[in-house]
Amino acid sequence: MEKQPLLTIRGLRIEGRSGDAWHEIVKGVDLTLHKGEVLGLIGESGAGKSTIGLAAMGFARDGCRISGGSILFDGIDLRAVPEAERRALRGKRIAYVAQSAAASFNPAHKLIDQYCEGPVVHGVMPREKAEADAVELYRRMRLPNPEEIGFRYPHQVSGGQLQRAMTAMAMSCRPDLIIFDEPTTALDVTTQIEVLAAIRDIVRQFGTAAIYITHDLAVVAQMADRIKVLLRGDEVEEADTRSMLTAPREEYTRSLWAVRSFARAEQPPATGTPVVSVRGVTAGYGAVDVLKDVSFDIHARRTVAVVGESGSGKSTAARVITGLLVPRKGEVLFNGKALPPNFKARSRAELRQCQMIYQMADTALNPKLRLRELIGRPAEMYLGLKGKALESRIRDLLALIELEPDTYIDRLPGELSGGQKQRIGIARALAAEPQLIICDEVTSALDQIVQEGILKLLDRLQSELNLAYMFITHDLATVKAIADEVVVMQQGVVVERGPKTELFGRPHEAYTDLLLSSVPEMDPDWLNRLLASRGEHA
């Protein structure tokens, strides 16, 4: 380690504006980073990790302001120098890789134009040289067709490739420091591995220092030399990666480490008529078949997890069951009776039996309705509750999902946290008193601790209310936690299905294997081992 750190942050305070008041979101954080070092910043949403990452560039988002502390980058006081000077550093000496490359690339320009913009504007190299350099970096990032890929528009390139192109772009001026802000969170597990490997390699090759921001412990374990844990804008602790993983000092850190412990009690094999039976369904949009001859059953008091990566057709299966998509072939039986394929033809009683919980609670709850109406409406509609009966039902439901009725009943969704919103989604489904609840990636947008709570709640409700769950997810950890049976899907086809224990226990289909092995583990050497075992990398 060098004597002079590359980046020194002391007592950093950042305020954010909500409505019309300022409040502190980073409360005096210190941070030191040396040349070539990778620091992992970890914490749940609201911990202030992204804000700190941006502050390292002397940047605060609209609606935020740096209110205290010092930021010294290579001897330059980023808070003191004029904006023009900070601007000259950004992109050139400190670069940024955003969470969603798809959203962070300008859709109007080709990748290579965006690559070259930095070097050319900052005067690092002329355009021709930058283009040649881009091809070289694309190659190093192991992008397919490095000579050509730059001449595509962002929408023509897949998410994993975009994320690598963005890392290449960040490297374009050979910065001293790169901020990675959750670069793999939006990716499928199998894709994530490639990106992680590419990022790690290139950072090492150029000896670039990096701040790696993530909420995923297993990921940060692969990438970082040191880890700093944050909670609500405060530092919890900091240590080098291995000691942090093996011997966390703080209670909060230990709780983070422990969240993957929940596992549902094993259930006996289900018998009798399934609540829902999907029979040989082929369905799709336009000329494309998204589902091909898909069949599976869901029994009462059982959870069937439908697993697959994006595009595997798992959400489409849910749409067929709910009647939003009319299948070309096959049918859906409910308690042994065929359901009308179009939801518009279904009776209220039939609609009531099958409820849905969505991935994004933000878009699944009407932001302009109060919880009273959000939860009360299905009860009012299906069960004909009114007045006091309705009120007490709403309060019961709120209590059921562990929200204090008096506090919450008249709130708007915007006044809730992510986990609370998801609970409202659950309450709304429960209000109809259904037999089946389809959970579409209900936990993937949530922090892990919150995920844990939701899963436990769902598990408890299932046994109390005799529910059947169809659990759509790409996250195998969730599957392990909650499923009784698993249906693995790939490109519209059911690759494998069976009880969870069976599926995770025995040798299985190559694809299932790939999925399982791609789930990151807490071991810092996991990535190395995996890559070695796949023979992709030394």
Add this chain to the structure above:
Amino acid sequence: MKNPMFSHEMTRRGLLKSGMAMTAAGLILPAGMAMAQTEPKKGGVFRAGIGHGSSTDGYDPGLWDNLYAQTFAAARHNQLIEVSADGALVPEIAESWESADGITWTFKIRQGVSFHSGKPVTADDAVASLNHHRGDASTSAAKPFFDAVTDIKVDGQSVVVTLSAANADFPYLMSDYHLPVMPGADGKIDPTSTDGCGGYVVDSYEPGVQATLNRNPNYWKSDRAHFDQIVLLSILDPAARLNALMTGEVDVIDQVDPATIGLLEARGVAKILSVSGNAHYVFTMDARAAPYNDNNVRLALKYAFDRQELVDKILAGHGSVANDNPIGPASRYYFAEMEAKTYDPDKAKFHLKQAGMDKLEVTLSAANAAFSGAVDAAVLMSEKAAAAGITITVDRVPDDGYFDNVWMKKPFCASYWGGRAVEDQMFTIAYQTGAAWNESFWSNAKFDTLLIAARSELDEAKRREMYQEMQQIVSFEGSTIIPMYNNYVMALANTVATPDKVANNWNLDGFRAVERWWFA
């Protein structure tokens, strides 16, 4: 943007022979302003901004219906007979005319006059021009003039017209602007031709926009048509017309917005030409319909508003108070001594009481298409009438289609008359029982008897007495409210000179400004 009513009617009763001048309507000039009385000078480009004109205007003389079309026509055409500035009939293409019995009329065609095309004007042309307005297939607005005409034929250099009954006024008809002399072929004129024998030759014409005409070098009137070129611009917006005059884009504008007359005079950039005539604004009541069938109600309304206020505010003083009398002060038998009606709410109330009412509610339909300021006039009346217990609800109706939908359909509505200096004609057209344009559907036996008797009465004093009695009847028993006589108000650039007498029969010096005026 339609023209005032009955534009095809003439203004003066004629006598059997030409050349007899009549009492003329005066030219009123604002105090302190005198018209230049220089000899006319030749030359210059004269640009007139006219507040009418439509892109659907055409060349067919039977269809000229607005001030633009009429002025444009007068610039390029001559009629058989012209009305002079002082109201007399003077020879134009007809060198002279006479009739022994009032039934057969002979018009002697002037020799040596040629059309712009070079073709000499002949009696055949005149016959063809007149025949354009005759017959079942004719689409001319002047068609009714010829209802009584049984024959038109050529007799050497003359045109002989035979009527079914004697009509001493027939020469007046021949001065009508609908009846220009145009070149004929096979007894017909080409209604799409611009060829005429007037003072200017059409150079270009864009309907509804502008016409450019050059002086006719062969014009037979040597003391007329002084300008080298005239440009007639259609400028419908009053403010745009004003601006055009003030910025020197045009040399004269007509229909000056009364509101701005004072301001314009104060600027000193232009002079106001205000010509009084017999034209009058009218509010007609349907005498058949309740409550207007009661003369007391009509009288109540007549006393319920302030005539002078209307003259002051609607005409900005450019007009005079009328006592519900369609016969104007420029007429021979104008009954000046008739008891004047002033604003008198008590009297109005009295008449209401006579009609057995203590209050009255009526709706007055008006549009500025009837006359400029009709809506405002109605509002002013309504305000003043309130004091007499009369509620007048002003119903502003669309300009578009006013004379189809409102006039003679709604019981109480605004209207306008171009004014007739000829008492008999005015009364016959609009006040005789059953007359086609008796817009108030008024009927008075005594009046009808008097009207017929007066026609044949030769004793001047008796005749005057009879006409004055008729005026009295119309004023106090008629179903027409006539609050004011309006002037023709024009504004002229300071460079424009006019003769000391300006015709009051029509706008812009009887449409003849282009050939009578000059640049000083």
Add this chain to the structure above:
Amino acid sequence: MQILLAVIIGLALFFAIGLASRATLRGLAPAHLVPTFRDMPLTASFGLAVILIYVVVSVLAPVLAPFGESEVMGAQYLPWAAPYHLGTDKLGRDMLTRLIYGARNTVGIAFATTALAFVVGTVLGIWAALVGGWLDQTLSRIVDALMAIPALIFSLLLLTIFGTSVLSLILVIAAVDATRVYRLARSVAQGIVVMDYIEAARLRGEGMWRLIRREILPNAMAPLVAEFGLRFCFVFLAISALSFLGLGIKPPTADWGSMVRENATLITFGDVTPLLPAGAIALLTVAVNFVVDWQLHRASGLKE
């Protein structure tokens, strides 16, 4: 110089009204709204104050106006002197009185028209977006066709056919405006109908009316309100343009659009009389849009 002076006075008034109204609102507002008013920009507080003044003037017109709405007081075009503080108009009616009553009539008619246009346009637009398919196609094609006819000429045609009562004026302008609102509402709703909560409501079996009213409309309000601000002002312009062509509001009702028209020729001589109603319209337009902008800014959450 005069212009400069006018600008300075204008700005001073702006700040005075803005600051005063902000202080007042802060003082009077219920506790939970105090922060809202504390941080509201001066433009917004100015706008609110102006709107408030207009509303008060409209409501209290008979009390505030020194004379009757169409009462003819004396000679025409009297100068600005007591008792006619803004002079008289061409019929000798008190200008100030006409302006005050004009607020009531103009704002009332504009509001009714805009509201009607929005109800019709919004409901149809959202309905089309929600149902899609042939209904959407049919409605959209019809609206396209109507929009392709120039609004002013179309209004002219319709008003000539149906007459120029206040009711038909409101209906015709609203009908023409509704096509524009439809387009906006439809495109906004198209962004909303794909949301999960709409899917959830449909799956629940909610009826069309409730979907429109409770689920979509509240979420489409922001852009609609912004449009409302502009459309509201365009009604004045439409009335004014129509009165230019000889239609518009019937006399003796005072309305600003027609008042501008009636007195417009005076501006040719530099007389400011027609500027009064025109200024009244402009001030309201600016005020309404200041408030709308502020609301949008708050709603968008885009902090700048």
Add this chain to the structure above:
Amino acid sequence: MNDIWRMIGQRLLFGLLTLFVISVVIFGATELLPGDLARELLGQSATEETLAALRDQLGLNDPAPLRYWNWLTAALQGDFGVSMATKRPIADLVGARLGNTLFLALYAAALSVPISLTLGVLAALWRNSIFDRASNALALTAISIPEFFVAYILVLFLAQSGLFPSMVRITGSTTFGDQLYMSFLPALTLTLVVTAHMMRMTRAAIINLLANPYIEMARLKGMSPLRVVLRHAVPNALAPIINVVALNLAYLITGVVVVEVVFVYPGLGQLMVDAVTNRDIAVVQAIALIFASAYVLLNLIADVLSTISNPRLMHRS
């Protein structure tokens, strides 16, 4: 590109349908108007007899559907007929005025589009600054003043001093330069009328985009605010900007009758109002269809340009 051609084809087809619907609506509305051509041509003093003769000559006695059919079949063969009032071929009547209308529209667009886009971009760049607020307030003031009044004020300041003519007189010998000079005030009036709308929409479209992650990315790459707006926001805001420009262009072509009247500008608007007043249906139809075509075409062009400006639609992977 094939997609674009297909879209153009489809839209043109819909455009034709729109034109058909409009021709029916306009015909019907004109029919509903009280009075008819004969009455209007002859004036109110016409007798029934004369009216009947003229109606017969003009073919007004045929039932309305038949007259519409006759018009339609002729129009489909490219013959828009002659003005019933003036007997002039409609092509002549409309031709010159269409040129004038397009000239004025393009003139006003050439002034207003650059001004409003520049102002819009600057207002977005310096949002909430004094500049932003002042330009916003001025723009709102400009759009809230009736067009004819804007025109009068411009005449007061710019024409009465002799700088520009207060009315437009276009003759055969008018040069292009003269025409530019003479039409300056009407073009300026229209500029003031449309600038505000375009400016506000441009500003809104850009600000709307500023919350996008790629804008933050550009700033984090050290790009200057001006470059961020011009290079990163504007290209993505093109679709709404193009649309609002097209809408305003359509307005400049179809909606300027008031300005035409004030400046005595011989354009289509005045011609159409005259034709409506006179119930000259053939002329009304022809102009209504020209206006509608302008609207349809401008919208189509706007959509094509928006598509071309959007790589996601142009370069499908």
